[in-house]
Amino acid sequence: MPVRAFDEVKGEGLVKLYGRTRALGGVDVTLRAGEVAGIAGPHGSGKSTLLSLLSLEARPTRGALRFGAFDGHRDRRRLRRHIGVLSHQAMLYPDLSAAENLAFFAGLLGVSADRVAVLRERFEVGTYGERAVRTYSRGQLQRVALARALLGAPSLLLLDEPSTGLDTRGIDRLEEAVRAERERGAIVALVTHDARFADALADARVSLRRGKREAA
Amino acid sequence: MSDAPRGTGWGEGWRATVRGAAAVFRKDLRIELRTRDVTTTTARFGVLVVVIASLSFYLDPLLARKIAPGVLWAAIAFGGLLAMGRGWARERELGAFRGLLLAPVPRSALFLGKAAAHLLFLLAVEVVLVPLVALFFHVDLTEVFVPLAVLLVLGSTGFVLAGTLFGALTVRTGARDLALSVVVFPLITPALLGGVAATRQVLVNGADLADLAGWVQILVAFDLVFLAAGAMLFDVLLSD
Numbered sequence: 081m082p083v084r085a086f087d088e089v090k091g092e093g094l095v096k097l098y099g100r101t102r103a104l105g106g107v108d109v110t111l112r113a114g115e116v117a118g119i120a121g122p123h124g125s126g127k128s129t130l131l132s133l134l135s136l137e138a139r140p141t142r143g144a145l146r147f148g149a150f151d152g153h154r155d156r157r158r159l160r161r162h163i164g165v166l167s168h169q170a171m172l173y174p175d176l177s178a179a180e181n182l183a184f185f186a187g188l189l190g191v192s193a194d195r196v197a198v199l200r201e202r203f204e205v206g207t208y209g210e211r212a213v214r215t216y217s218r219g220q221l222q223r224v225a226l227a228r229a230l231l232g233a234p235s236l237l238l239l240d241e242p243s244t245g246l247d248t249r250g251i252d253r254l255e256e257a258v259r260a261e262r263e264r265g266a267i268v269a270l271v272t273h274d275a276r277f278a279d280a281l282a283d284a285r286v287s288l289r290r291g292k293r294e295a296a
Numbered sequence: 297m298s299d300a301p302r303g304t305g306w307g308e309g310w311r312a313t314v315r316g317a318a319a320v321f322r323k324d325l326r327i328e329l330r331t332r333d334v335t336t337t338t339a340r341f342g343v344l345v346v347v348i349a350s351l352s353f354y355l356d357p358l359l360a361r362k363i364a365p366g367v368l369w370a371a372i373a374f375g376g377l378l379a380m381g382r383g384w385a386r387e388r389e390l391g392a393f394r395g396l397l398l399a400p401v402p403r404s405a406l407f408l409g410k411a412a413a414h415l416l417f418l419l420a421v422e423v424v425l426v427p428l429v430a431l432f433f434h435v436d437l438t439e440v441f442v443p444l445a446v447l448l449v450l451g452s453t454g455f456v457l458a459g460t461l462f463g464a465l466t467v468r469t470g471a472r473d474l475a476l477s478v479v480v481f482p483l484i485t486p487a488l489l490g491g492v493a494a495t496r497q498v499l500v501n502g503a504d505l506a507d508l509a510g511w512v513q514i515l516v517a518f519d520l521v522f523l524a525a526g527a528m529l530f531d532v533l534l535s536d
Binding site for chain 1: 327397
């Protein structure tokens with residue numbers, strides 16, 4: 081299993097503008113290894129924007145983002161190898177099976193077939209894993225999506241409303257997986273409206289309102 | 297930090313691009329072999345265009361051969377746009393394209409892989425369309441096969457490169473296929489006009505490759521421009 085690539089993610093003065101709309105207005109944030117940070121706030125507070133900056137999908141208009149010794153912009157392609165993202169969207173190809181999807185994304189990450197097999201076993205992607213993803217239940221889909229997010233044993237795991245549509249058993253499984261990642265030493269950032277889920281997992285809180293950090 | 301991000305020289309970047317493009321191409325091919333979605337839809341549409349045109353415009357064998365290039369390229373252009381629209385629609389479902397964008401591969405690899413897959417699907421459809429056009433429009437394929445094949449491959453390549461480059465925008469905008477046709481058709485005009493004019497020389501005048509050197513150069517230049525533009529601009533187009 082890969083060693084952590086960084087132990088801390090630090091954002092300083094993060095500003096994100098979409099045209100004239102200010103989604104983030106100067107947010108400082110520090111996420112540490114072995115911690116789950118719950119990112120909270122009402123709709124439009126900038127939670128998803130912050131997550132998109134942390135996942136390197138978007139670039140801050142102003143401010144700096146560092147992943148340990150690495151720069152979030154200059155080293156972005158290499159850093160992506162160490163970031164896992166799980167959202168309410170599965171980010172899978174519906175016409176491929178779970179096995180094919182995982183093999184495809186593992187190939188892009190440069191991860192071995194053994195790692196795919198380990199994750200399939202861990203998340204009980206059994207015989208259904210050979211069927212097209214299109215036929216899966218929400219719970220099955222989210223298990224495969226979680227396996228995809230963890231393929232590269234990420235140093236930073238970003239969870240965006242991961243419990244949406246899951247039943248109690250699915251949420252329990254997800255909690256278990258997040259705890260395991262925290263134990264492994266990953267940095268976990270969690271955005272959720274599910275207060276019980278957040279309370280059960282979050283070690284630290286980042287509260288946002290109108291694109292700004294609220295005092296804890 | 298032993299597994300920390302490794303250094304990327306030019307050589308490693310190039311290898312990563314080729315590896316990533318090959319993976320995306322194989323993935324699209326696997327999906328297409330399973331669903332036949334893109335090729336079947338496009339081929340049906342293209343066949344319909346050819347049949348309707350043959351019923352509407354056919355007068356005599358000579359006139360038919362003069363009309364054939366327009367019919368063939370119209371079927372390819374509209375069908376190709378449909379193919380690329382469907383090819384990109386695949387990436388929208390379940391947010392799969394976001395998974396690609398999060399992967400540590402150069403964005404140019406995603407462009408090249410998608411373009412190669414789209415080109416293969418379009419050429420496969422052309423394998424059906426060309427004999428059909430030959431049948432309905434009195435074209436002896438044995439006489440024109442080589443120059444026609446060269447023109448189709450070059451014209452289709454430029455068309456697909458431009459369509460793939462701007463098709464990515466449809467994954468991220470609400471306008472979808474409308475946006476693709478509005479943006480792509482003006483851009484591909486040189487390739488389409490070149491393809492039609494050169495094909496007409498082949499079918500009507502029996503021109504060989506030597507006679508078509510000028511058109512071939514234009515089409516090659518068009519392909520190279522869009523290949524370079526795609527590899528360089530794909531990341532910019534997908535940035536927020």
